[in-house]
Amino acid sequence: MKTRIGILGLGGVGGYFGGLLAKAYSQSDAIEIVFIARGKTQEIVAKSGLKLITDTDETYVFPTVVSNDPEVIGKLDYLICATKTYDIEESLLSYKKCITKNTIFLPLYNGVDAPERISAIFPDNEVLQGCVYIVALIESPGVIKKVGPFEKLFFGSHSASVTKMKTLQTIFENAGIQSTLVDQIEETVWEKFIFISSLASATSYLNQNIGEIIGSNTSRAVFVNLLQEITMLAAVKGLELPNDITMKTIQKLEKMPHEATSSMHRDVISGHKFELESLTAFVVNEGLKYEVDMPTYQKVLDALALKMPSE
Incomplete structure (x- = not known):
């Protein structure tokens, strides 16, 4: 069985870190990266890939799946959430069919109240805490530009399965993502x-x-x-x-x-x-x-x- 990771929100954070994951696991038999996108972004990424621009290079990455249809997206093992905070409830409820009792959420929003808000919708699921340091933005639909050297991701939980968090950490490390599993995550x-x-x-x-x-x-x-x-x-x-x-x-x-x-x-x-x-x-x-x-x-x-x- 493949480990399926959904990326909800292809802005600066979701697009950049999701892009690194998609690049690393495009040929993987064990890990599948799913971009949840709609409108112009979905259309462009599905046709031409997601373009990542840094200070030193440009690259195109292709996720296994890019869709806004829950039937196409399918069941997810992990869901990395990186929409705007005002979209949390609406965006997650749209993809309720993709969430099983074992799906683990990793919110990478700008605020601190996201885990509580996600748990209110999915009280039986593990919701990690996380944050990133990065300067990245949407240059145009399907194009993410990262500025400067900042590129760090921190996550953790006081209650989630240590094994599943370490699995996720390994997935990040193998994709070249500078991530740290933190004990005092709050x-x-x-x-x-x-x-x-x-x-x-x-x-x-x-x-x-x-x-x-x-x-x-x-x-x-x-x-x-x-x-x-x-x-x-x-x-x-x-x-x-x-x-x-x-x-x-x-x-x-x-x-x-x-x-x-x-x-x-x-x-x-x-x-x-x-x-x-x-x-x-x-x-x-x-x-x-x-x-x-x-x-x-x-x-x-x-x-x-x-x-x-x-x-």
Whole structure:
């Protein structure tokens, strides 16, 4: 029996890591990679493959299956989820037929509430926690561009089968994916969330890329204020994060390509729906729950809420 891995969401994250998997296992008799895609992306990838562009090369990869039809997709052993956070429930319910009681979910979303939301739909399934560090985006349908050297994937669980997680880790390693199976995964996910939430909120609110934020004392202060507020929230929640996390996060920002920005900022610029609920509002709501003051987050939320396109 083949191990069947579904990739739901062919954006920067799903497209890049899914592409590495499809490239590695295109001729495999043991592992089958299934791209779950629709519309123009499905049409282009099915016909011409998925194009991956990095700083050094370009390559086309071909999954075993690319479809949005649950009958064609079939039953999945693992489902790597990388859609936008506002699509979690709708996208997963569309493919309920592909999920068995043994299917393991690996969410690679920008927020931290995805495992809880997935478990609400599939209470009998194992839902791992995961996060990635990568700057990658859709250049056009079926074309994923990765910028800079960041390319790390972390995942884990306190309850899932260690054997199945190690199997997945081996699958990643053999595909050349820089992945780490982490014991204290909640802290790892929150460490990433502190970075991505403050970055997405700052870039979108200021309408600036990373270089512009670093280069302006006023803009940098907004980012640092967001960072301090969300770090305080994590501490009050009881998460054991590094004492120097604020400084580490600022250093992480400075090492990133200065022309890069957050995916939320790109969506705001293009007038698309954006992940305000998961990346900014979630932090404000958690602040209310834990009685942590969030003045900068609240200011950013109020301003960005006015930019959200109507349904």
